[in-house]
Amino acid sequence: MWGSSMKPGTARVLVVDDEPEVVDVLCTLLASEGYDTTPAYRGSEALEAITADGFAVVVTDLGMPDVDGMTVLNHAKAHDHTAEVIVVTGRDDVHTAVQCMKAGAFDFVTKPFQLDAVASVVHSAANKARTEAENRQLRGAISAIKRALMLSLQARDSYTHGHCLNVAILARRFCAHLDLDESVLEAVSAVGELHDVGKIGIADFILLKPSKLTPAEYAIMQTHPAQGRDILDPMGAFGVESELVLHHHERWDGAGYPIGLKGEEIPLVARVFALADVFDALTSSRPYRRAMPYETAIEVIHNGWGTQFQPDITDEFLSFIGAFVGLSSPRDVGEAFERARHEEEG
Numbered sequence: 001m002w003g004s005s006m007k008p009g010t011a012r013v014l015v016v017d018d019e020p021e022v023v024d025v026l027c028t029l030l031a032s033e034g035y036d037t038t039p040a041y042r043g044s045e046a047l048e049a050i051t052a053d054g055f056a057v058v059v060t061d062l063g064m065p066d067v068d069g070m071t072v073l074n075h076a077k078a079h080d081h082t083a084e085v086i087v088v089t090g091r092d093d094v095h096t097a098v099q100c101m102k103a104g105a106f107d108f109v110t111k112p113f114q115l116d117a118v119a120s121v122v123h124s125a126a127n128k129a130r131t132e133a134e135n136r137q138l139r140g141a142i143s144a145i146k147r148a149l150m151l152s153l154q155a156r157d158s159y160t161h162g163h164c165l166n167v168a169i170l171a172r173r174f175c176a177h178l179d180l181d182e183s184v185l186e187a188v189s190a191v192g193e194l195h196d197v198g199k200i201g202i203a204d205f206i207l208l209k210p211s212k213l214t215p216a217e218y219a220i221m222q223t224h225p226a227q228g229r230d231i232l233d234p235m236g237a238f239g240v241e242s243e244l245v246l247h248h249h250e251r252w253d254g255a256g257y258p259i260g261l262k263g264e265e266i267p268l269v270a271r272v273f274a275l276a277d278v279f280d281a282l283t284s285s286r287p288y289r290r291a292m293p294y295e296t297a298i299e300v301i302h303n304g305w306g307t308q309f310q311p312d313i314t315d316e317f318l319s320f321i322g323a324f325v326g327l328s329s330p331r332d333v334g335e336a337f338e339r340a341r342h343e344e345e346g
Ligand SMILES: [Fe+2]
Pocket: 195, 196, 224, 248, 249
């Protein structure tokens, strides 16, 4: 009778109607199918129940004397946007039911209804709510793994950790400034902080060396983008996210690594990210050199116009970065990143 091989599970369902017999028959039916049902005989009772307990699915009558179904719908969605609401309405009020759909209702059922039809809609809604809850859990688990990776990187090399945080903020803001496609912004948000995570795989004597790397050591250091891609790959960092991690050291003139892509062969996300990456690297202190002042870093970026970086994106970066760092004189880059971090955390 469910029209699907999936079991309904024990989702919590609230049934609201000012006709007690409708509530009772629906609750009995849904309970027999395994749902954990709660009856509400008035709209106001439904609002209280929703506030007190979360429900995966709410089945609500539309026209009720005290609080109407639209209010129940809005309250349920405001309380938990993943809750699915099914509106039950008379045949003469389909227009309002359509309004409810626009307000986020899962579906509507017209009275008089077939019990099987209501059960089938509740089943679909419960499945959708369950899938969303599972996805939310999965996203939580992935972000915990990312945090663990960041902490691992921090334990190995505190400079790289701080650098990754700064670059992610700067790149996100630069992407927003450029009004780039949502997928680019999402990739920067998802893996920007982890773009150097492959450095976990670089030996200490190279990663932490307080002097210039030898050519052989530099060749090993250059494996970090591919190592990073391989670390993030099992977490589902595909597409644009993977491109960012793998190609953030490519150069516009083709002299970068790991592939040596040239011009627009380099994914857009990597061309944009490279500017934020280099700017932060130049303006941060390393064991073997002091942080460059803002003006010197800008000069270096300018010198990379058309060689290291894409010309028009470099022009955009040079006008963007002034506003990011602020107008203090001398411009304090560290302070600007500090401010940006506080803004993002707050
Ligand atoms: Fe890197």
